[in-house]
Amino acid sequence: MAASASTVEPATQYRGIVTICTVVATLMQSLDGTIANVALPYMQGTLDAAPDQITWVLTSYIVAAAIMTAPIGWLSARFGRKNLFVACLAGFTVTSMLCGLAQTLDQMVLFRLLQGAFGAGLVPLSQATLLDLYPLEQRGSAMALWGVGVMVGPILGPTLGGYLTDVYDWRWVFFINLPFGLLGIAGLVLFLHDTRRNADMKFDWFGFGALSLGLGSLQLVLDRGELKNWFGSNEIVIETALALLGLYLFLVHLRLAPRPFIPPRIFRDLNFTAGLLVMFAVGLVLFASSALLAPYLQNLGGYSVSQAGMLMAPRGLGTMLSMMIAGRIANRIDPRLIMFVGFVMLMESGRQMVNWTPDIDAWSLATTTLIQGAGLGLIFTPLQVIAFATLPADLRTDGTALFSLVRNVGSSIGISVTSFLLVENTQAVHAALAEHITPFNRVLQHGSAYLFWNSATHRGLSALNDEITRQAQIIAYMDDFKLMLLVSVPAILLLLLMRRPNTGTASAAEAAAIAE
8 A cells, every 4th residue: 555655646746737738738739730821821932832832831740740649659658658758849849949940841841740740749648647647536627628728729729820920920830839848848857757668569560651651641632632633633543542551451450460559459448439439520520610710701701810810719718618617527427418518519509600601790600609619628528538437547648649640630531521522512503603694684784783793894794703702602611511510410429339437446447557
């Protein structure tokens, strides 16, 4: 018993400081996934890059992060979680500074690749650290704090990036990481206790190579498909074939290899496996809706960048508030019930967004986004609690890495699919509406319609085409919002597969693991 007490006490003595450091690391990584988006036009001029070249600033980061997320569990077990955490945060901070100092596009892409590789471990390592620091009955509150960084970072990223770019320079989008990175490194070095290491572990190079090929190629397909006209491009066809080959080889290797770097027994936990699928759906809705809202407000609603950011702020506010509430009640109320309420709110916000038009008033818009953000928060925090409640302690880092990987893949698929459908549906609806535009259409022969959209003049014909395009985009956005609504329906059925965690049993199991 004395040995057990001495083991637990140092790990929890500076729990508050370690929690702050891990949340800061999480927020830094999640912010950098979107903070550079609005700065791309300014980078393009400074780095002398073409429009299709500057997108590699985003693509390189996403691809590197996707590839390096999977082996975090093995790296943590082999070198120790503290060493890996500090190395990832230090590397992320240094490469952030290098991105801000980049003088050419080649340098920027290289530094973003390294930044994504180092940043890949920050989210899963932060989550695994907090799961070990807090017992099950306090885990809801811990996951709420951690979740704020994960969920709010992508929402606030474009707003913060736009502010820094307007007031200072696009390079400050990267420089802002320095003070927070240094504070986080100091806190982890001084107060985080290391985990056990297994120096005899061998790395599964074949499995990692197959998964890297599959994930890297898939990310390239998703990020460059629309730009290259999808399967009309040989590049996309080749990348798709490589993605399918890599993922197939990885799944076969996972089933047959004696020691793959992702332990197959992790999928035997039904709560965790169902949680992965729910997290995939959350990734789809969270990032796809963010990617759709900003251009909708700016291009169709006529709002400025700063106004659009302010109108999207209630979404982040709703997420933060609901996460805090869910963290407080997750151990008093069945987490599945809380998640069910979150899904209902998510679907209700989706139903309202399907009926949106650009002239929607600011109050209704803010209310809808607030409901959507609150719904996401009510899903996210209990999901972390229930998915990891029954997972063995030695699989937590692997589990958090898989959660991050699934969320990132879901977000990439969601953004790519909704962007593709937006373009395709806009063209299809434009063609359908244009069929009714003829010189014999009486609606266009009288009143203000004749003055503004006189098809006999070049100016009138151009204005008429602009209005048809605008109406087609409104309908296309409605279709995308409807798709996000439909994604939430099958995800809610996964709650039936989950089992409510038994606090007493889980606590006993964790105490036994510590005593060993």
